[in-house]
Amino acid sequence: MPDGFGLSNLPYGAIRRDRASPPRLCVRLHEEAIEVAAIAGDLDVDRALVDAPNLDRLLSAPPATWAVLREALRARLADEVPAHARIPLAGAIPCLPFSVADYVDFYSSIEHATNLGRMFRPDAEPLPPNWRHVPIGYHGRSGTVVVSGTPIRRPSGQLPRPDGPVFAPTERLDLELELGFVTGGPPASLGEPLPIDEAAERIFGFVLVNDWSARDIQRWEYVPLGPFLGKSFATSISAWVVPREALEPYRLAGPEQQPPPLPYLRRREPWSLDIALEIELNGATISRTSAAGLYWSVVQQLTHAASNGALVRPGDLYASGTISGPVSGSEGSLIELTHNGDRPLTIAGEERTFLLDGDRVVLRGTAGDVALGEVAGRVVAA
Amino acid sequence: MPDGFGLSNLPYGAIRRDRASPPRLCVRLHEEAIEVAAIAGDLDVDRALVDAPNLDRLLSAPPATWAVLREALRARLADEVPAHARIPLAGAIPCLPFSVADYVDFYSSIEHATNLGRMFRPDAEPLPPNWRHVPIGYHGRSGTVVVSGTPIRRPSGQLPRPDGPVFAPTERLDLELELGFVTGGPPASLGEPLPIDEAAERIFGFVLVNDWSARDIQRWEYVPLGPFLGKSFATSISAWVVPREALEPYRLAGPEQQPPPLPYLRRREPWSLDIALEIELNGATISRTSAAGLYWSVVQQLTHAASNGALVRPGDLYASGTISGPVSGSEGSLIELTHNGDRPLTIAGEERTFLLDGDRVVLRGTAGDVALGEVAGRVVAA
Numbered sequence: 047m048p049d050g051f052g053l054s055n056l057p058y059g060a061i062r063r064d065r066a067s068p069p070r071l072c073v074r075l076h077e078e079a080i081e082v083a084a085i086a087g088d089l090d091v092d093r094a095l096v097d098a099p100n101l102d103r104l105l106s107a108p109p110a111t112w113a114v115l116r117e118a119l120r121a122r123l124a125d126e127v128p129a130h131a132r133i134p135l136a137g138a139i140p141c142l143p144f145s146v147a148d149y150v151d152f153y154s155s156i157e158h159a160t161n162l163g164r165m166f167r168p169d170a171e172p173l174p175p176n177w178r179h180v181p182i183g184y185h186g187r188s189g190t191v192v193v194s195g196t197p198i199r200r201p202s203g204q205l206p207r208p209d210g211p212v213f214a215p216t217e218r219l220d221l222e223l224e225l226g227f228v229t230g231g232p233p234a235s236l237g238e239p240l241p242i243d244e245a246a247e248r249i250f251g252f253v254l255v256n257d258w259s260a261r262d263i264q265r266w267e268y269v270p271l272g273p274f275l276g277k278s279f280a281t282s283i284s285a286w287v288v289p290r291e292a293l294e295p296y297r298l299a300g301p302e303q304q305p306p307p308l309p310y311l312r313r314r315e316p317w318s319l320d321i322a323l324e325i326e327l328n329g330a331t332i333s334r335t336s337a338a339g340l341y342w343s344v345v346q347q348l349t350h351a352a353s354n355g356a357l358v359r360p361g362d363l364y365a366s367g368t369i370s371g372p373v374s375g376s377e378g379s380l381i382e383l384t385h386n387g388d389r390p391l392t393i394a395g396e397e398r399t400f401l402l403d404g405d406r407v408v409l410r411g412t413a414g415d416v417a418l419g420e421v422a423g424r425v426v427a428a
Numbered sequence: 429m430p431d432g433f434g435l436s437n438l439p440y441g442a443i444r445r446d447r448a449s450p451p452r453l454c455v456r457l458h459e460e461a462i463e464v465a466a467i468a469g470d471l472d473v474d475r476a477l478v479d480a481p482n483l484d485r486l487l488s489a490p491p492a493t494w495a496v497l498r499e500a501l502r503a504r505l506a507d508e509v510p511a512h513a514r515i516p517l518a519g520a521i522p523c524l525p526f527s528v529a530d531y532v533d534f535y536s537s538i539e540h541a542t543n544l545g546r547m548f549r550p551d552a553e554p555l556p557p558n559w560r561h562v563p564i565g566y567h568g569r570s571g572t573v574v575v576s577g578t579p580i581r582r583p584s585g586q587l588p589r590p591d592g593p594v595f596a597p598t599e600r601l602d603l604e605l606e607l608g609f610v611t612g613g614p615p616a617s618l619g620e621p622l623p624i625d626e627a628a629e630r631i632f633g634f635v636l637v638n639d640w641s642a643r644d645i646q647r648w649e650y651v652p653l654g655p656f657l658g659k660s661f662a663t664s665i666s667a668w669v670v671p672r673e674a675l676e677p678y679r680l681a682g683p684e685q686q687p688p689p690l691p692y693l694r695r696r697e698p699w700s701l702d703i704a705l706e707i708e709l710n711g712a713t714i715s716r717t718s719a720a721g722l723y724w725s726v727v728q729q730l731t732h733a734a735s736n737g738a739l740v741r742p743g744d745l746y747a748s749g750t751i752s753g754p755v756s757g758s759e760g761s762l763i764e765l766t767h768n769g770d771r772p773l774t775i776a777g778e779e780r781t782f783l784l785d786g787d788r789v790v791l792r793g794t795a796g797d798v799a800l801g802e803v804a805g806r807v808v809a810a
Binding site: 147183189201204350 | 530545548549564566567570572578584585586592593618621642645649650652654656660662691732735738739741744
């Protein structure tokens, strides 16, 4: 049974061997992290790019360099690796794999946007009129993106009450299952859009994202300028960045888009990704879905974000928005899975709606023999 | 006539002596930039903090260190400075004074929020129901914050039309007059809110901000997740960061807040700032206003942004949102000054509404004998 971390994957991470050691750029091979600098002498790449604590330097290199390094690693790691380069994952400590520059969160799942529209704006059409034209997105807080395993403190904020808001710990803490990607390559000039045919090569790799959300804070604050403190307290990403090349075999055409997008967003190549996803809450699987159905592809997301000339920087993180499928049990958030808390889930004999202190959430993703690993987090009290 | 750049100001910037020189951390004294590292031997501070291209290292130091350095500079600069430390501003090139971590834009002016509400949501109450409870804000794009003088390319985007959107250069390019501040100090722990009594000391200093806006792109995209590409193409800040201490003499109580804010936002100390502001378009002054009337003070803005436990990092930039006054001619944007383009301004005999290619915008601010300088930018064609 393949574990999803063989030579066809080789994701990158920033790993500390133990609490006394600094983070080092590694690739994952099965249950070991391989320190890239420790085998750099055998690779035909600039050592300075990989003798590093994390991916930052490599993200600033040209995409052609990423491909050369990946091929060199695949060749080298087919052979035995010296013990000093190998770090058993049991006991190792993952760090944030790259410094997050800007963080953009999209709203790319038509099923999720429809579900949320019905709940948040029950008197209006569920999809806003711009939805099928614009890959809607907003900027999140890059400073609170954390690596899988980081405890998530329950945030406090203004909660709406009939006689005015109170400031208290959120009572509607939710998870959001998302697919993210990180960009890189030499900096472009401010004001230069990114043609859709050049967008894919700016994507270095993919992560899973849990965009934790406080629904009560969000609902009260979000009109008219969008989500702010209901989201900015924490966003978790998986520890391993799966290179774009590892997921290329799993590209699909994706759903039909009606009306057809404006020309700058027209897909030349298929960039929907056939990634199976699941949500686990306290050990029970509560949702199974797929990234294949996302209405707006990752390439459309990135092209749109850069269409006004905004720079794409190394380390920019883009997330899909919650991924929900069309059937019950395939929703990517608790607010959807429980119909805004009205229809609790039963987990280990208990009725559950939103997250309680002590809850542990794990998101997982797999495309064929390539695992995206997991993004895990436990809720701690306010 | 004081120029606003005497010893009571001493703002910090990142200045290149000429095109062949790297940026260096400087303080401004009248029409010269003084390279701080060049006089560091005379200052009782850690040289490593100031032997730097910009403010980044100093922003990571404790606020007490900022105060020590400022006092040492004031004492040293009362005497003659050797020629090699002095850079005449004529011919020098300003750079971004710090690396922007996260960028948050508020909506703190009740006059601006009311004016915009009337135009964008004519069938509803102009102020949303949360406005007097929540200092509304959203995250902007930190990667496109640029220094005063950077040309602003007219962005393209989806413009709404009766028979569907088109992708074209914005036809409603606007400016926004704002007051910004940058935070610093040792990093807090994720999940720890910032008590309002400790917020002021995390503010290192102030800048002027022009939050360029494409009103047509913004209007079509902003429901339900807020402004995105209508803002993210560029945000200009002034080249000189005025230290908090320089503006302390100009603190005021600010407007009465009704209903009283929730306790976490209650002002212990006055933190409205008596800063006179003006907007110049192609050499003509088109608006005069003041930061003193902002409904939500800078300390309330910062306290709110951190109230969910989101980390305040060195280099985070917070802007007030457009500052508009209560009378005609004191509005902080063209959409307000021209009543959504319906009542053109007359400038040099020409009727003008939104920005044209070639237009030059300069924002200026002054508090007593302390100048915030200017943030300037010229619009270049798409």
